[in-house]
Amino acid sequence: MVSKGLKPSVATYNSMVDGWCKEGEIESAMSCVARMYEDERDPDVVTYTSLIHGLCASGRPGEAISRWNEMKGRGCCLNVITFMALVQGLCKCVWTSEALVYFREMEEKEMEPDSGVYVSLMSSFLLSGNISEGFGIFREMVCKGRFPVLVDRNYMVAVDATNKFVEDYRTSCYITCLIKDGRFPIVAVVNRK
Known part of the structure; x- marks a missing residue:
């Protein structure tokens, strides 16, 4: 395409950026954006969402936040998918406090996170040993009707967390x-003893 003198569209570039990010080729993705x-x-928002996800997956959460700020600075419209990518990505990097800030911003904008965002945030708090913050997110998830359903890939993670909360006196x-x-649902409380 390029050798024939054609300029790729934003959609074409986004496909390339997303593919490289998913393959862990973050430097190639960054070169493509350049x-x-x-x-x-x-x-656009698709480009930035792919980069944010890819940077977090590559263990570069600080750069993901920089891209987030760049996106906001350029007036790019933030959407629920981008928020969820950032929050879940930061959780995977155990940047839990930072993830919580963006989670709360998401709520302020009246965007509804899916169960995966709640589970990621809750799990990240539990991983860092902060059971009270983890339970706070868990309680919000349950009260908002976001506990994963049985066929959801996050269901067993949520059930395991439930068991930790049942076993903890606090x-x-x-x-x-x-x-x-x-x-x-009482069925979600599984006693493994």
């Missing part, structure tokens, strides 16, 4: 209250 600027094609009574209030 080429977009050379060809006078402005990156949170077990709250699980009982959620069940009594009818907010939480």
Whole structure:
């Protein structure tokens, strides 16, 4: 395409950036974005979402936040998918406090996170040993009706977290209250002893 003198569209560039990010070839993706600027094609929300996801997956959360800020600075419209990519990516890098900031910003903008975002944030808090913050996110997830359904890939992670909360003296009574209030399905509490 390029050798024939044609300039790729933003959609074509986005396909390349997304593919490289998914393959872990983040430097190639970044070079592709630089080429977009050379060809006078402005990156859009799809470009930035792919980069944010790829940078976090490559263990470069600081650069992902820089791209987020660049995106906002360029007036690119933030959407729920981009927010979820950033929050989940930061959680995977165990940048939990930062992820919580963007999660709250997402809520302020009245964007509804899916169960995967709640589970990622909750799991990240648990991984860092912060059971009370993890339970706070868990309780929000349950009260907003976002507990994963049985066929959701996050279901067993949520069930495992539930068991941790049942076993911990600081949170077990709250699980009982959620069940009594009818907010939480008792079937999700699995006793593995």
